[in-house]
Amino acid sequence: MTYRTYVALGDSQTEGVGDGDDRTGLRGLADRLAERLAQADPGLLYANLAVRGKLARQIRAEQLDAALALRPDLATVVAGVNDLLRPNFDADEVAGHLDAMFAALTANGAVVATLTFPDLARITPLAxxxxxxxxxxxxxxRASAARHGVVLAETAHHAAVTDPRLWSTDRLHANSLGHQRIADALAHALGLPGADESWAAPLTPPLPADTRMATVRSEIRWAATFLGPWLGRRLTGRSSGDGRTAKRPHLLPVHGRTATAAPTDRFQP
Incomplete structure (x- = not known):
């Protein structure tokens, strides 16, 4: 089927962090999926409500009503990674917020798509x-998606998604190639024309194995450059999404590449 309206809900991955920057504009998995949808229907209207740093409960509280008001034919919901990183993570609580969003959007007539998450330890051993x-x-x-008839892209099952070449240097966000792979995975799950399983193919050539010492040095650099500042924000109650609003809150036509710069602040991993 073709979709006339698409609304994306989520956090930094859906906003597009790692694919572009705040000066030139962020693209990301949702923008890339919208561009593919627009190839099938040039009249597609697309909104992206995602804001980096948001927890699942915040996405439900701050984005769901706005998404329902837009009455999308298609909605993507990608949330939970920020919750995973919190000391008080509760899988049932996070899943409850996702389930509520799935239920509300499907009851509103939308086809809803989501995905599973890769093993973070394969991206950074410290995780x-x-x-x-x-x-x-x-x-x-998986259980919630099955309950509500939500389309599920099983990215967790494929080793390719943890290839370092698909991730930004912060190891928390996909890079441009990674965002494209995720968009392609969603397109394949949705059965879009021309979509296939190539998104899951291993990158070539294979990366040479690092020595133990090289791995240790890499982990130390990553912790000092990215983990430290992230922990600092957690300890002070700050978020990379503070002061930010959705980059594309209204349904707009898709013309070529959809990257849109956020209006405030610089990139924060």
Missing amino acids: RPLGGRVTALNQRI
Whole structure:
């Protein structure tokens, strides 16, 4: 089927962090999916309500009503990674917010699509303690998607999605190639014309294995450059989304590339 209206809900990945910057504009998985949808129907109208740093409960509270008011034919909901990183993570609570969004959007007549999350430890070894959390959340996303007839892109099952070449240097956000792969995964799950499983193909050539010492040095640099500032914001109650609003809050036509610069602040990982 073709879609005339598409609304994206979520956090930094859906906003497009890692794919462009705040000066020249962010693109991201939702913009890339909208561009593909517009190839099938040039009259497509697209809104992106996502704001970086948001938890699942905040996305539900701040974006769901606005999305329902736009009455989309298609909606994507990608949320939960920011919750995974919090000390008080509760998989049932996060899944409850996702379930409520799935229920409301499908009841409003939208086709809803979402995805599962990769093992973060394969992106950065320091995230190994979060592996159980990712598994628990993915299990609940699958159950909720099945309950509400939500289209699910199973990115968690494919090793290619944790290839470092698909991720920004902060290891928290996909880079341009990674955002394209995620958009292609959603397109394939939705059965869009021309979409196939190539999004899951391993990158070539394979990366050479790092020595143990090289891995340790890389982890130390990453922790000092990205993990430290992130922890600093958590300890002071700040978020990278503070003072930000959605980059594309209204349904607008898609003309070529849809990257839109956010109006405030500079890029914060």
